[in-house]
Amino acid sequence: MVDKRLTIQKIKILEYLHSVHSHPTADVVYEAVKKHIPNISLATVYRNLNQMVDSGDVLRLEINGEYHFDGDVSKHLHCYCSRCGKLVDVFNKKITDYAIKNVDLPGFEVSNVQVLFKGLCTKCS
Numbered sequence: 001m002v003d004k005r006l007t008i009q010k011i012k013i014l015e016y017l018h019s020v021h022s023h024p025t026a027d028v029v030y031e032a033v034k035k036h037i038p039n040i041s042l043a044t045v046y047r048n049l050n051q052m053v054d055s056g057d058v059l060r061l062e063i064n065g066e067y068h069f070d071g072d073v074s075k076h077l078h079c080y081c082s083r084c085g086k087l088v089d090v091f092n093k094k095i096t097d098y099a100i101k102n103v104d105l106p107g108f109e110v111s112n113v114q115v116l117f118k119g120l121c122t123k124c125s
């Protein structure tokens, strides 16, 4: 996964994102990466995250005006607990394939879909 165009900052950010499934915000990523690169700034983390979103190495989800980052860029959906904010992966090929196949949008060749399910996690319900 890790290739030469990546700087040490990007490598540490990616390593962290690949080690968690919590879809952290930039602040959380910053706290984690700071342990490896003490002089890194939050702005640098933001910049690197956004560059990796543009290059397709990281997924960015906007929920309630806040950005969450995901190191898993494979086709998957998310479910959000509207009480505690927990964000979990939903791997349901049936839904993604169905949505992509049936979107029927002239002028577009659709290759991926983002769906956010909302509800309550078992702890909150």
Ligand SMILES: [Zn+2]
Residues within 6 Å of the ligand: 081, 082, 083, 084, 085, 086, 120, 121, 122, 123, 124
């Ligand atoms: Zn919850």
Ligand SMILES: [Zn+2]
Residues within 6 Å of the ligand: 023, 070, 072, 076, 077, 078, 088, 089
């Ligand atoms: Zn995810």
